[in-house]
Each structure stands twice: as structure tokens, then as C-alpha cells.
Amino acid sequence: MADYPIIDGPLPTTGEAADWGADPDSGARVMRLTSAAGWSHNIYCEQPYCSPDGRRLLIGRGYDPFGGRQLLVGDLVTRSLTLVEPDLPSEMVAHSSWSEWAYYLLRDGSLRRVSLLSLQRQQVCPPGAFPSDRLVHLQSITPDDRWLLCDEGRDDPGFHSFALNPRTGERRTLRDSDDNLNSHMQADLAGGRWLFQLIRGGRRGGRVPVFVQGLDGGESVQLPIGDPWSAESSGHMAWVGKTGKVAVAVNWLREEKRHDHRHPEGNLLIAAPGDEKPAVFPAPQYGFYHVSVSREGRYFVCDDFMDFRMDAFVSGLPGPIRIVVGNLQTGKSRALLRDCQNYGIGGSSRYEPDPYFTADNRYVIYNASPFGLMQVFAAEVPPGFLQSLD
Numbered sequence: 001m002a003d004y005p006i007i008d009g010p011l012p013t014t015g016e017a018a019d020w021g022a023d024p025d026s027g028a029r030v031m032r033l034t035s036a037a038g039w040s041h042n043i044y045c046e047q048p049y050c051s052p053d054g055r056r057l058l059i060g061r062g063y064d065p066f067g068g069r070q071l072l073v074g075d076l077v078t079r080s081l082t083l084v085e086p087d088l089p090s091e092m093v094a095h096s097s098w099s100e101w102a103y104y105l106l107r108d109g110s111l112r113r114v115s116l117l118s119l120q121r122q123q124v125c126p127p128g129a130f131p132s133d134r135l136v137h138l139q140s141i142t143p144d145d146r147w148l149l150c151d152e153g154r155d156d157p158g159f160h161s162f163a164l165n166p167r168t169g170e171r172r173t174l175r176d177s178d179d180n181l182n183s184h185m186q187a188d189l190a191g192g193r194w195l196f197q198l199i200r201g202g203r204r205g206g207r208v209p210v211f212v213q214g215l216d217g218g219e220s221v222q223l224p225i226g227d228p229w230s231a232e233s234s235g236h237m238a239w240v241g242k243t244g245k246v247a248v249a250v251n252w253l254r255e256e257k258r259h260d261h262r263h264p265e266g267n268l269l270i271a272a273p274g275d276e277k278p279a280v281f282p283a284p285q286y287g288f289y290h291v292s293v294s295r296e297g298r299y300f301v302c303d304d305f306m307d308f309r310m311d312a313f314v315s316g317l318p319g320p321i322r323i324v325v326g327n328l329q330t331g332k333s334r335a336l337l338r339d340c341q342n343y344g345i346g347g348s349s350r351y352e353p354d355p356y357f358t359a360d361n362r363y364v365i366y367n368a369s370p371f372g373l374m375q376v377f378a379a380e381v382p383p384g385f386l387q388s389l390d
Helices: none
Strands: 013-015 018-022 029-032 039-041 056-062 069-075 080-088 101-105 111-115 121-125 136-141 148-153 159-164 171-177 180-187 193-199 210-214 233-239 246-250 268-271 279-281 288-293 299-304 322-327 333-337 363-368 375-380
Touching: 080 101, 101 136, 148 180, 171 193, 180 233, 193 233, 210 246, 233 288, 246 288, 322 363
Parallel strands: 039 375, 136 180
Antiparallel strands: 013 080, 018 029, 029 375, 039 056, 056 069, 069 080, 101 111, 111 121, 136 148, 148 159, 159 171, 180 193, 193 210, 233 246, 246 268, 268 279, 288 299, 299 322, 322 333, 363 375
């Protein structure tokens, strides 16, 4: 099938990267990829926004929470940044983990995509294809680039989620609900299903059930996450490769620095549709918050908030927030970074570490704010580090 029309014109490139030193414990060498006087972030971690060859990654940037967003591509080889788009309504990007194409909306309601291999841009849908009178979020896309997963917010509580075939215009309603969507919609890497969460009873203290549903319709299946099986989802989850399993970080007792009595050995739970109860990854010393899984489904990386303090009236820094890597098959885990230096937590994912592996497991990409403004960092996994977890 022929590609979409190509958007001509050179893309500006610059360099902002700098060496950041090495972790004293693991030896991981760290590079700061961005340094501009605006917040930069890696967009998110559950569906790694990087290329299939492990070289490039997407970066969102903003200078004003009420202003537009820039979309950039960072290159780990040349240490350069390329400006893909200077002014987007949102940094929400549809991308299948470690795939070539990333899709994004423009202010005129058109849809474009950019190749993370060639940096070529293409026009997917013309202006007006998406409504300008209400916000549409691009959440994910199937591995074959056939179905975009989107949701539309409403003025009243609730949401409308749908799948859109950008080539044919076919649209399928996935869910129309009065519940609030905890927007972490993810297409299955094996194809054919999607993963999502709801919020019931308010964001704090309410229920956060996790569901899997076929993209062709049918009933959704709730995973055994949350009451009565476990603590409620923290809101963060990821497919485990193509296994059909899902890894979910659930809440823990932060003031007491311990886990729920139903799974005292840890808060990273793994379950698949049809399971009667979740498996628990054994790591009682860590409070995992954001979770991402490596391409082959063997390793995971999480930020650890067990010792994080959200208290401006204590002396010293609010950390540490460790970056921890684990092997889902052996149950071993180890800190890659003793403290990722994230000091600017601000109630939004663009202010959180959100670590993920590149496609080749060579780097862990994460956000940090050692000087107050969020920037994007890359920690190179040392030789033998992953093997020590096998």
C-alpha cells in the first residue's frame, strides 16, 4: 500500500546534550539529552516512544502550560535534537512501542505522522478530519498502524473512546461510559486487544479497575487487580511483551512504607484475562509507581517512590527516587540509579520520571529535574547489569 503524501521541507536540528556522570553503585553512565529553558519530557513510559533500532526517541516540550507544545526527536548516537513540529495543541502522540511511526494532531484538525527511522513526515488526514470544538486525545495505535485508539472528553463526567482507521475513515466505538477514564489506553503488541482503566468513586480513595477488551467489540474482561484481590491500581500499567499479560503497579501504604496485607512482598502485580488472582513480583523494599516492560517481555523498569517525600517543610531534597530494573522470570531486581534527581513532581506525568527501555535494552530513558525544570535523560545500562538479574 502506498504511503501517505510526504511533507517536504528540512527539519531544524540542534544539540543540547551533556554527560551527567555515572551512578556510584551500578556504574550506569548518564547523559542529559535536553537543557532548554522549558520543560521537556519523554511523553510517557508504558508504550516506549522510541525507534525499533534503539536510536531515536520522541520528546515533548512546552514553555507555558496554557501554550502550545513542541514535538522533537532525540538521537542517542549524534546526541542531537530535531524539531518535528513547533506548535501542537497537545503532546499526546499515538505510537506502538518501539515502532517506526508516531501520529499526532495539528490545530487545524489534521493528522500527521513522523518516521523515527528516516524523520520523514507524512500527511495522514486533511484539516478538519478531527473536531476542533472538543479535545480528542490520541492514546495508542495497533502494531500494524491500522487502528488509532482515541478518546474524547465530555463536559460532564465520562468519556467516549473509539478506534479509527486513518486510511479508510472507519470508526468503531470502543466504550461510551459515565465513569471517568484513567487514560492509559494501550493496544496489545500481539494485535487485536486494548487495555484501559476506569476511575470509580473519585480519583483519591476510589476504585481503579483494569480491563482488556477486543478491538472488534465484545465484552471487556476485568483483570484481578484491585479489591478484593489487591490494593487499587496506582494508574500505571503495561503489556508484558506479546504474552497477553499485564504488569500493574498498585498503591502501597506510603506513610508506613509497606505494602497491602494481601501482597506484602511487593506492589508490582502481573495478571492476564482469566486469571483468578495476580502474581506478585517480590520486592518489598520498593514502592513502584510507573512501570514499563522491555520489548521481549523479560525485564521491567520502574521508578521507586518508597522514600519520596512530598513535603516542602522538611529540610533537604524530596528524594531519593530510584530507577529499578527487574527480571520478571527470575524475580531478581536491582537499582540502576540510586536517585534519578526528580525534584519537580507537579501532579502531571510530564513532571514524573516515567522510565522506559530503548528497543535494544541499551538505555533507560527517564525525566528528571535537578535544577527545577524537567529534562530528558538517558542512562546507559552497564555491561553485565541485566545478566546479573538472570
